[in-house]
Amino acid sequence: MLQRKIMNQLIAWKSREQRKCLLLQGARQVGKTYIVEEFGKQYYEHVITLNFEKNSSYRDIFEGDYDVDRIVARIMLAVPGSRFVPGKTLLFLDEIQSCPNARTALKFLSIDGRYDVIASGSLLGIGYGEVSSFPVGYIERVTMYSLDFEEFLWALGIDPAVIEYVRGFYESRTKVDESVHAQMMDYLRQYIVVGGMPAVVRNYVEHRDFLQVLDEQRDILADYEDDIAKYAKDSDKAKARACFLSIPKQLVRDSKRFSYAVVEKGSGARKYGGSLQWLYDAGIVNFCYCLERPELPLEGNADNRKFKVYMRDTGLLVAMLEDGSQKSILDGDLGIYKGAIYENIVGDMFAKNGRRLYYFEKDSKLEMDFFIRYQDVATAVEVKSSTNRQAKSMRSMIENYGVKRGIKLSPGNVGKAGEQVDVLPLYMAMFL
Structure with missing residues (x-):
């Protein structure tokens, strides 16, 4: 069980x-x-x-x-x-x-x-x-969501005491033992590929076969497409399916804001807005809304016309990519999808912790991946696929927009990127 x-x-x-x-x-x-x-x-x-x-x-x-x-x-x-x-x-x-x-x-x-x-x-x-x-x-x-990262670790047989041990490094903001850090990043990459759908996790725990995992995931994706055909209104069936299939393409764009033109050239919210909302109501996707100002209250500053769309289960997102993507992710080679995959997993982890998702974008020149209320402060969260601790966008947020705190999530270990910016390993998003 x-x-x-x-x-x-x-x-x-x-x-x-x-x-x-x-x-x-x-x-x-x-x-x-x-x-x-x-x-x-x-x-x-x-x-x-x-x-x-x-x-x-x-x-x-x-x-x-x-x-x-x-x-x-x-x-x-x-x-x-x-x-x-x-x-x-x-x-x-x-x-x-x-x-x-x-x-x-x-x-x-x-x-x-x-x-x-x-x-x-x-x-x-x-x-x-x-x-x-x-x-x-x-x-x-x-x-109810698919398994979160901590539940996935439990399924793998990781003792809760080990997770609490890792939490101690998060709370003290001290560097994690390198062997522990490497193992946690390996578990996170496994979670990115497997995701949290119970049938998929059970299959992985029993067989440790990523080809079987992929078959199980694509069966679920086919079921979702069948559900669209069965339950969506006649006028929404083809449009909801088109929105669903466009998600990987949306996330590899430089600006990850959802574009109806990616679904169909020249189209807009009038044609596809209801179909996209249907996918959200069905529990398939998460919306991440753009803030007009990077300050509290986040909901009061959200512009519901501008948003990003993430899959609620990152394993299913990976299953939508071309064959071979699983191995690339496990090897740490994400290619053009590296930003999309890590953003999706962080958004997934935040949503499963009960957070609504927000980001900030200014004139297409400055984008902050997420904003969260953290210790009662509007906190910028930057997701990086490399261990480089430079944080230009974060510095701009702090210097030009009055943001007082930042968190940079990356494959690297715990550290600092300036006085106001904590650097945390990606897997610590589960504690935020």
Whole structure:
């Protein structure tokens, strides 16, 4: 069993005296169903699962009124042997996006409160307009991602004490033992190639075969394309697929700002904006918004018309590249993709730590890869593929834009690049 941090969030939810229904969101194949079933086995006497995609007849249960006793009676008829005991039963509504009425019923199940309810949805195909009464205020939302870097290390069998040992160098800003640093960079390169999709990680842990990893990843990418064809609106199908396939090309441009012209020459947001938003809602991509000013509050300074797009799982991004890219990355030779790959992995790590993504760009002459709120200061984050400690863009931010703190992430060890700039190894992004 892969150890997942989200299990602690589920346990914390169960410990609350007043529990709303829990909606577990996330892209397909990140492990939502598996983790809820494991949670149910460990913490409940009775678990009833309704998967609306595997068994479409379950949708009939939620036709008509939303009286909880009637819903329970219908479930007991549809699922022989199911038992509903207050406080001891978990009702798991899987792939709830396929049953809008079940989404509405969450309000009434939450008000009733006798049974714990977790709903899971990949966001694919959720017809918001079809939901007769959106259960605002009656559900708690949690987003699940593919494995983060720390969870990947756990899967490889790395003792948590080792990770805490590395964290000590981060907190003290002291140089990591060279052998430890080299090993951590090797693990990071493995994570970049493998990514965090549970099926892919399990395959890698069992076989250590990167060709099998690539086959598994490309199956997932094919499933995503199938989902686009199945769930996107007819007018969005081809456009969403075109946006999806353009992501590697977007990231190798000098200016990594998303350009609709890369998707189709002469096109713009009017034609492709909705399709790109669909990919975000499906949990496939992350947006990184441009700041108008490099200062807090970051959200208040964001220009939503200018943004970069990153894949939410870097392993899947690598699988979209040409054959041979895996070996090049493992060898540390990233070619034209070096900036794109490292930026994507840092963005991925930040997002999995709960951060929204922002960057700064000025007249195409100055770009700072990321900005984060760090120790209550707007902090510039520069991602480099080399160990060169020169930080011209960072110095410009500090001298000309009043930025007080910078962090440079690179393959090198811990150090300084001026009084206000910390240099940290790329893998320490997981601690930021």
